[in-house]
Structures are given as structure tokens and as C-alpha cells.
Amino acid sequence: MPRDPASLVIDRPEDFRVHSDAYTSPEIFELEMRRIFERSWVYVAHESQLASAGDFVTTRIGTQPVIVSRGRDGGIHVLLNRCRHRASIVCRLPEGRSQQFVCPYHSWTYGLDGALLNVAQKEGYGDMDRGPLALQHASAVGTYRGLVFARLSGDGETLDERLRHVRDYVDLWVERSPAARIRVTRAAHRLTYAGNWKFQMENGVDGYHGNYVHSSFIRIADRAGERKASAFAAVRETGGTIGLPRGDGLIERPHGGMAGQFDYAHPGHADYHAALDAAYGPERRQDILAQRNILIFPNLFLFESHLRVIQPVSVSETIVTMLPTILDGVRDEMNAARLRSHERFFGPAGFGTPDDVEMFVNCENGMRARGVEWVRLHRGLHRERSGA
């Protein structure tokens, strides 16, 4: 019998605990998919992946397969990737450019907006009205600063309302580009792990695992003469973790220094600093160059080197996609250096990510032990500050 979701969390002044069922119960996972992923605004694509009419990517909203396409009118469509005939997946490619989507089974042809344009051998369908047989589309699609979100079902707030508490941080993220424009690379780092999706989500806003889990990277940076191990420990005392409404949040280090970050403040990037000053002013530049891992609940992280999408597959299987970013208005050499820095820490062969993933699987394993049921997330509660 699945636990009532309300009983999964103990939330008291200095005691915050989550029941293991939240991470291990298939029934809770199904509720998360239906009530959170399928009813909330969820990140689906970046505008730079849909630059021209006909461009598309396929992805998932929770476990639901969708096509995200740029229509001929320039609008973005988010369509359930399921033929209205016999339920075949219509588009099996991860990305591409097309003027229509043709189901391979019986050749039902859909437009970029999902409209059913034609069916083969139509005389066999009698009087079938194609109008209501468009690919099911998301109930809402919206874009903010290049990030495309969709809400699969239901009515609800606008994207503007949804993002109102986190929007300023998204602006700062985009303004790493002096032209306030970011694109993502074609290639991505993709990994999968045998564990719940929330392990990755919670790790991204966990500011106190780095000195331990990433001790190997800290020693590598020390050995290379880049940053002393003691300096990494000192960073732990700066900035903090900020919780926002709606499940959003971020780790913020005003002066950078977290393991794996590109050194934007290096004097060798003086032309970049000058470009930021010209675009936004020197004070804003300081704010822009703070290091942040920004979570837009439930599935999107904005890191300085990449955007990260968490895809739940089942209660104990997750796919993580890291899409490195290219900053517009920045020299190619600097973007290339950012990519090399990203490769060093992130991805399945990086010097950082695999150790994080090891912790996720450790927790997945540990939660199978019975008799101890609660996960403790109370660290910092005693010194938490509220308000702006």
C-alpha cells in the first residue's frame, strides 16, 4: 500500500526528513510523473536547437514522449509522439529537420504543428474527420531567454508567473554572454544511472559534498598549480544555498571557486570583462560572474558551462543530459577553453561527474535497507534566514 504523499516529509523547525519511499516506491514515482511532470511547466528544449522552421527534437516530459518542433509560422509546438491511429511512435529520431512527421506504420502524415494532413489509402477509413486527429499537443508552451518549457496537461499559471522568483537568476546566467545570447552544442554528454531522479536534482544544490566526493579533482587542481586544496575548503564558507518557491533553488558562490568551474575572473580574459562591462556595467559584471548552480524544478539545471536536463525513466533509472553552452559575443578561443574545462570535470569520463553518480547509486543501494526509513536533510536549518 503506497504511503500517502503528505506523510513522506517531516518538516519541523530543526528537523527535516524525507521518507525513503519517496525515492524507492514505484507508486510514488507514478504520482510524481502524473502530478508534477505532466501538470507543471517542464523544460523541453533550447531555442538554439530549433533555429529554423522544420527543426525538431524528441524528448520526454517525465516519461511521456514528445516532439518539439519549430513550425512554419515560427511558433514552437510540443506534440505527444504517439500516432492517433494505432499508437506507434511517430518520430524515432532524436533531432532533425523535416516539413512533416510521417508515421511509418500506415503512413499517417502530420504537420509540424501536429495537424493530420493526410492518410494513405484514405478510402478505407470511410468518413473519418482528420480535424480532431492531430497529434495531441501540450496545453501550453512558453520560452524565456531561450529556454523552452511546456505544460503537458491542465490549466495553470503562465510561464511568466511560474518563473517569477527564478527569472533574475536566469538573466544573470544568460548575461555571461555580452550579447545576452547562448546556444547549446549539438553534441551532449549523456549518462544513465540506476537510481532515482531526485538524487541528481538534490546533488546539484548540495554545496557541501564537493570537498569529499570531489577530493580527487581538488588534488588535481592543486597539483596543476591552479588552486590549493585549502582554497577549495575556504570556498565552502562563502555564499550559500538559496531556496526559492516552487522547488527552485541554487548554490551561489559570489567569488566562484567550486570544483570544476572555468576561471572567468582570470586576468587573461580582460577583453571578456570589458565586453561585459560595456554591455551591463562593472557592478553587474561582478554579479554575473558569481558561480551558481540554478535549479528550475523539476528537471533543469543551469550551470556556467552547461545546461543539465534530468529525465526520470523509472523509480530507479535516470538519464542525465549535459548540454554545454556557447556564449555569443565571446572569442572562439574562450568558448573552446570553456568546453575543454567542461570536459575535464563533467560527463561520464570527467574527473568529477562519475564520483557524483557513484553517490547516487550508493544511496539507491542503501535505501534498500529496511528498518531505517528517513533521509535527513536538516543541515543548515538552524542558521537558515528567510526573506530577500
Place this chain on the structure above:
Amino acid sequence: MTALDRAAVEAFLFREARLLDEGQFDEWLALFTPDCRYWLPIVQEGGDLEPSIIDDDRVRLEERIFRLQETRAYAQEPPSRTQHNISNVEVTEAGAAAVRVLCNLTLFEVRIGDASQLDLGRPQVLAGRCEYLLVAAPETRIALKKVLLLTRDLPLGNLSFII
């Protein structure tokens, strides 16, 4: 220095594989030139502005070995056991100074531990198309080791061992 023939190239590649499988990482590193590149691309035509799974110059390759040998790399605790199998060796360009080689890599990897724990005791198989540039310097050395994994743009598991 005579150009390497196919038999000599194979012998070299088999030895490289054995060094990795025996965990002789310092000896393996010594096979690479100072200006080497160890490269696992994702897209074939990307240039500098596309990410790779691995794009190590000599410095970063040394960091990779340092991480395995001298640090607490939790993704390698317990460590991987590997078997690198080299086949389909073709010498595509042969000169006195350098040789270009194509071959296939089939790599079995498993982490030995409590097999009831996820991710331990589960062998993974990786297949890749390799391109090597071997130089005679005066002994045979690797200037380029490029591995195009079959699964390079699919979700991958733990790749913290040496491919």
C-alpha cells in the same frame, strides 16, 4: 627506421591493451608522445566548439592517470577490471616517420564488489572504432589515439576507467 608493418603494429596495440588490463598505467602513459591527443569524440565533424567525451592532451592524460593512481576516485572504488580486445587492424598510411592505423576495440569492463549492489558485478561491453597515429620517435609512440564509441551519443555508464 623502417615503416611499421601490420604485424609490428598489432604487437604494439596488443601490448598497449595488456598494459591497461594489467593496470600498468605508468608504462601505458609512457607510450604516448609529449604532444599526444587521446580523443573520444561525440560528433565526428565538430571541431573545437563541440564537446567530446574525452579530449586529453598530454597534461590532462597525466591528470587522468594521477586521479586513478593517487587519489580517492570513488567511481573506481572498487576498481574496474578490463579486457581490451583489438581486431580488424588496418595500416592505412605507412611512412618511415609515422603510421596511421584503424582497428576495432571491444572492451569488457566490470567492477568487482558486492554483486548484489547495483553497478557492481555487472559487466559492460563497449565497442569502438579506433584510429591511431603511431610515430617512430625512435621507439614507437602514440601521437593520437582516437576512439569512436558505437554508443557515443547515447546515455553512457561509468567511464572512469581507461578505454
